[in-house]
Amino acid sequence: MPARTPAVGAVLVALAVIAALPHAPAPAQPAADTFAKFVDDYYAALFAWDPNQATYAGVHDYDAKLTDLSAAAIAARGESVGKFQARLKALRAGKLTADEQIDAEVLDHALRAEELDLGTVRDWKRNPVAYLGKPAEGIDMLMKRSFAPPAERLKSIIGRLKHTPLLIAAMKANVENPPREFTDLGVIVAKGSVGFFKTDLPAWAKTAAAGDAKLLAEFEAANAPVVAAFEAAAKWLEADLLPKSKGTYAIGAKAFLDKLAAEEMLDIPLDKLLAIGEATLKRDREAFAETARKIDPKKTPTEVLALLTEDHPKPDDLVPATRGTIERCRKFLIEKKIVSVPSEVRPTIAETPPFARTGGFASMDTPGAYETRATEAFYYVTPPEKEWTPQQKTEHMRQFNQTGLDILTIHEAYPGHYLQFLNAKQYPTKVRKLYTCGTNVEGWAHYAEQMCVEEGFGDGDPKVRLAQLSEALLRDCRFVVGIKLHTEGWTVEQGKKFFVEQGYIEPEVAFQESRRGTYNPTYLYYTLGKLQIYKFRDDYKKATGAAFTLQKFHDDFVKQGGLPIKLIRKIMLPGDTGPTL
Template sequence: MTRRFTLFCITTLSLMALIGQPAVRADEPNKAFAAFVDEYFDAYFAWKPSDATAAGLHQYDGKLEDSSKEAYLLRIEKVKALQARLAQLQQGSLSFDEKIDAEMLDHLMKAELHDLVTIGTWKRNPMGYISGPASSIDNLMKRSFAPPAERLKSVISRLKAVPAVQTSMKANLINPPREFTDLAIRMGEGSIGFFKDDVYNWAKEAAGNNTALLKEFETANAAVIKSFEESASWLKKDLLPTTKPNQFAIGKDKFAKQLLFEEMVDIPLDKLLAIGEANLKKDYDKFVATAKKIDPTKTPAEVMKLLSDKHPTEEDLIPAGKRTIEKIRKFLIDKKIVTIPSEVRPTIMETPPYARDGGFASMDTPGAYETKATEAFYYITPPEKDWDAKRKEEHLRLFNFPVLEVVTIHEAFPGHYIQFLYAKQYPTKTRKLTYSNSNVEGWAHYGEQMMLEEGYGEGDPKIQLAQLSEALLRDCRFVVGIRMHTLGMTLEDGTKYFQEKGFQEHSTAFEEARRGAYNPTYLYYTLGKLQIYKLREEYRKLKGNAFSLEEFHNTFVKQGGLPIKLIRRIMLPGDTGPSL
């Protein structure tokens, strides 16, 4: 799952409505807080209309984000005003659930301001300007929440606003790191083909016999293609030569605050790094011992290569992913791991070109308020067509058959797809529409290890090695993210670290290290997993003989994607202990 937070809502509230509100009992809904939540999300949708579409709220389908400098400055002031209002409400009487939601929203706004003001991602990373418009169009195309012709009208409306986004990118960017620009070029060139082929073919079918509608689309789409061609050329010929490598680090203070605001984790960075390195050593030692079970005559790296020798072909990659679903789903049911509230399966397909930001697989699900379009997409990233044979081979090795099963556990069962299936049961609007990565990615990563502990794979050391390979990958992210952004580790050093400590092929190691350049706190996979294991043991002690793994999992996923610190307050009444 790639989105850090997804936010949505409906109504507005005037400032005066919050002034002089009478106190309410803590067990009664606070109308002023409920109205604030509405206004907060309404303001967010005005800022990010594409996220409204993703949420299943379609009154914003014809709008696209305003990426101008002026819009960013207005958003900053709006968030500051909302933040002050929330602080006033928190001084009043709120119910338990309202206090949880208020703290979530408070941290969410702090995280947004940290990103907009302190880090300034909109001024240093071109990737969002490239991927955002294509994603907004794709969300209208791929989910059938309205008749195709009606959705095409919204597509056209958004297409007309895309060239302005590309203009804003050129005006806003100031000295972006080379690593960000390289990825933006790849994504931009992929987006050209997306608009020329995928969008055009869909629109032609959606228009049917309405030649006027198709012509309007063709005019708007041609302008988008031209703007992306110009952007790709500008990024490659004008911007890239001015960029410098290894200028991505945000520093210790910014890193610590990002982690605090997004994940509610305030562990000192030196202690956090020690935790990550210790967990990596533990998994590394297990990896070495497991590799010896498979072939004691070979090094661990050679044994991993034996596994990765058996991988899908480029043509069979998506079909191979599809073949993993039923076996894993059946195991969940037979072993009572977690209740599956739906018979619907995810759709497995290639990651869209505009979204190929260095990740290898992801889950794209409809929002909690979507009532008609239920399609969830399990994306697997294929090799790029212009890669040479060696790089393609290295990429496909990552999807060797045992690892592909573990990837499906992470993305689908019991990972992100299960979280999606429970989304409509989340108890509040805020929890339906926001999440933290340490929860959602931590849960999916926890699922990989937990499934094998519960017997998946029947003790096959190859499956165990695959799971440990994925664990080492996340452990390396933990360490590399901290070291690259706070201790001067270079991209080259990070790549080497993934190769040596994570047994990754060079091309995979490079992609992983480069991701850490623009995603500093991608330690949240291992961080969240460790927090969930700690919570589980304390929940087990609380429940005693009544403890059930299935009940624990059901209870956990029903709370939504709150940071584990807040989940602990819900599941461990009166808890004040550390989450890790």
């Protein structure tokens, strides 16, 4: 990431020699470090380390490269993080503007989070997906966003293809005794990648080459070893690594809390955190039961939910069914003055690419804040896998029931992730354009679900409220299960059971949700962020009094970027020192 600094001793010797010369001119003084230069250097180094992040952000200087995850490169990155930390500490001891103080705190925590990941959590040592997902992710971004002519993007893709076998080799060299759950997921990603590189990418490349036989031949020569590498990786994972996969996924209580502190700026005792999650789950379960009684007092909450979820599209109709929710949700925001909608452009609805199906049901893929030409955003929904049993497919599709799809679109698009993205170019600093944290981004989207129903979405229909509460229970269960998996020795089966019994979640979905918690320890940030935003809204309303409007609060919130709620409070409530929970 950061450039290496020359040895201090060598510099002093050189200066002494120059000073000893009788008529030598005085040496030029090195320019004082500035925070702006630090930010530029930090992101230049970050993008060189992880070129996919650069492409996503709309910075296209690294499009032909992939990250180097060899042991030597990881060690060098760790050293680089340490140097940036020392440099930032010196800058923070000096005079910074108010905006710089906020951004310095952000980058300090970003560096702490990366230090924790590289040195303590060490997914590079225990999770094959850390390697397997990078190539298709980086190439898919180049395929689908038209920031340059197709042939030019194809040349960058060829560059990334040439780096891919090295990344697969690094996985085999580095990953030792992973948890079985990680290897199982690695097999899914590897096999999905085979299809992508064997079928999807060649079809796109043929069109992109536009009759340039030499360019197409260069692509084919670079792609063939990648297909072979992923085929071999899938076999190696299943036949060799899986039988040896006996490691633990639990990161432990200290690392769990350190991760929350670094990524979400939340310092809280573990027992208090768990108590908050359990109390929220209890409250939402009671509201769920009460709402179910309004729909049918003769049925149990489970039976009422089963009736609600029976009304779902067929897998082949999932994309058009999702598309139909967009206008309904967008219109509600405008008519009710919930939040300003700054663009007429809608997201594109599509199936989640096979290589990206790692357990989620829906996602929003937006271009970065520095992307000037390719501004397409993709709202992905994940169909069931073709090889699943009919029962597994049905359980999966129940998550996309007709009422629940509206709540899903509120989360992913209006006013959730997509609307937040529409404000990205207005973010006031480079750091805020490029940094996000879970409690802000996922907290905002999850807050939006409940807030919209409270403001009248669905016209008081208890089925809509039940669908919203169903999503809340899912996130509440994540809150508790994540803590239990990583600090109390829970198994994935115990987590699955908890999702089924406490969250009314279908068994197949519950398994995927519990497994996700193994590699996404702090996925409590949905509910956690929602709670923080509600508390912030209450505090902001008290501080602003009669001047408060919901639309202004929301407009101001989404214009700040994806900062931790603690910092959003500092910006919107100057002098605020109140707790975020």
